[in-house]
Amino acid sequence: MATDASRHRIVLVAFDDAQMLDVTGPMDAFAEANTACERNGRAPAYAITFAGPRVGLVPMASGLELHARVSFFDESLEPDTLVVCGGRGARMAADDAAAVAAIGRLANKAARVVSICTGAFVLAATGQLDGRRVTTHWKYCDVIARRFAGIEVDADAIFIHDGKFYTSAGVTAGIDVALALIEQDLGRPIALAVARELVVFLRRPGGQSQFSAHMAAEASAADPDRFAELTRWMAEHLDGDLSIERLASRVSMSPRNFARRFAEALGTPPGKFVQALRIDAARRLLTDGDVPLTTVARRCGFNSLETMRLAFQRHLKVAPQDFRARFRSRGVVELATRG
Template sequence: MPPIRRVLVLAVDGVQSLDVMGPIEVFCDANDLVPGTYRIDVVGPGRDGQITMSNGLKLGVDPLPEPPPRHDTLVVAGGEGARRASDDPAIVDWIARASRRARRTTSICTGSYLLAAAGLLNGRRATTHWNYCTVLAQRYPEVDIDPDPLFVRDGDVWTSAGITAGIDLALALVEEDLGADVALAVARLLVVFFKRPGGQSQFSGALSVQQASRPALRELQAWIGGHLDEDLSVAALADRAQLSERSFARAFRAEVGQTPAVYVETLRVERARALLEDGAQSLDAVARAAGFSSPEVLRRAFHRRVGVSPAAYRERFRLAA
């Protein structure tokens, strides 16, 4: 039987509820599969044994244990409250001391603010919710902030992106402790379609694309999405927009925020993702359908934008099916 691993989950007033509950559900389901694996305690500086989460619901917490006990994993949940608490010397000091008593220290979403305030991220690579990466980097310049991954491990410190990414991080912790089979079984129980690797991008590249203001370019954007397997060179697109190549490229970048080439590659990668999620067996067929000139060009673009190879991406969906 594996040893019992004590997990301390720190929750403060204003915490994001899923930052707390997501990882807890992962550890609890792992306990169901491998009984006695984890003991989970939710602690926090609450009044009368409870805190108020950002959604207004109350959550029961145990007092911050003094001195911090030896434990396996410290999980610092995020949310608006965590960012506020990063200015609270008592909480920051407790985290610094508790981390020294843990085998590994983790943060969910903006819980990274608390780790940074405690000096635990100095000289380390870390991530947080994409919307707060810039401010975190400005406030703590000694931290190497990477805004793209779902989660980052640097030594014994793990940080994750926003909200649901805490589930991905917790699954990775379970995989480290109990193996990939147990982690995948937990993902299935939670109806998480596949266990996303930490290096995968926080969000779909297509979500960052804006619509052009002039109707002709908006119409062209819509047309591109349905003709990804055709010639979408700047020359061909400019001709369709009835503009010179130079005028088209300048107008497209000004209004869409990306060059035509980057825009087309983004949509082609999204198309490839959809095909791989549906279980497409041949990378040659995926490359052709998405408009890539070869499987190798697909691999390079896919890894650059998604953070994993097309084969690995497809395999995770296959295993979770």
């Protein structure tokens, strides 16, 4: 069996008042990957270390505490993958010169550097994200963009890979990026086994977006419950007739009144909402399977492959086949070598 010294070394860093799931979500994913390796007759792949601002208990924002056996100021730490977890403490640590210097040293040593949620603030403070495209929790995207002018912020992405840096969105997105790294390191079967064990998507529906069409509409809706039953039905019948006339009939309204009331309640016209639902569904099929493009278009309610292509170009600035190539599995890749 592989020893800790021969495994890929993952160091998860957290500050006081950390978001607990930023730490435990990725940690459980990597630990489950070790278990999945053993079930498949392979040696555990990862040696996982939790590092805090000091040895001892690190308080989480929830009031619980995690025990750190090592401090991230310890210069003997040699991470292959560094994971900087978010929370209020991480945002505050971006103003702590000693903490920023310590994280910068660890990032320089690591072959791969990951931020979870607002952990991106600390990495940005090191200057190592300058000139790179990054993401963080949607609530703080404007804040980090104003504070660190040298970075390009994408508020929509679940996670972004730029060079050796991976930045992820809020909280549960830490599991998404951990699964992506596991798939990169150990292959899709192990990553799928981990996802099944954690009862999550290997890639969540909608591909790379932080929000599905439902979530995006509800976030800005004046009355999200008014058409809740209808929008659920729409999502289940994307390959059917979702014209304004048909939808209005289902809720016993005139087409004109329905279109006006729907837009008032959800903040978007029914036609645009239907288009967003169909794009979401197509992204999931393109990401998670080998369904032919023409079949994807048909199942999602596009009149033709060309109609789907135009919708993708208009809304995502990418063709469906290019989206599939970018976000689907790329097969087995060896563990990152130590530099």
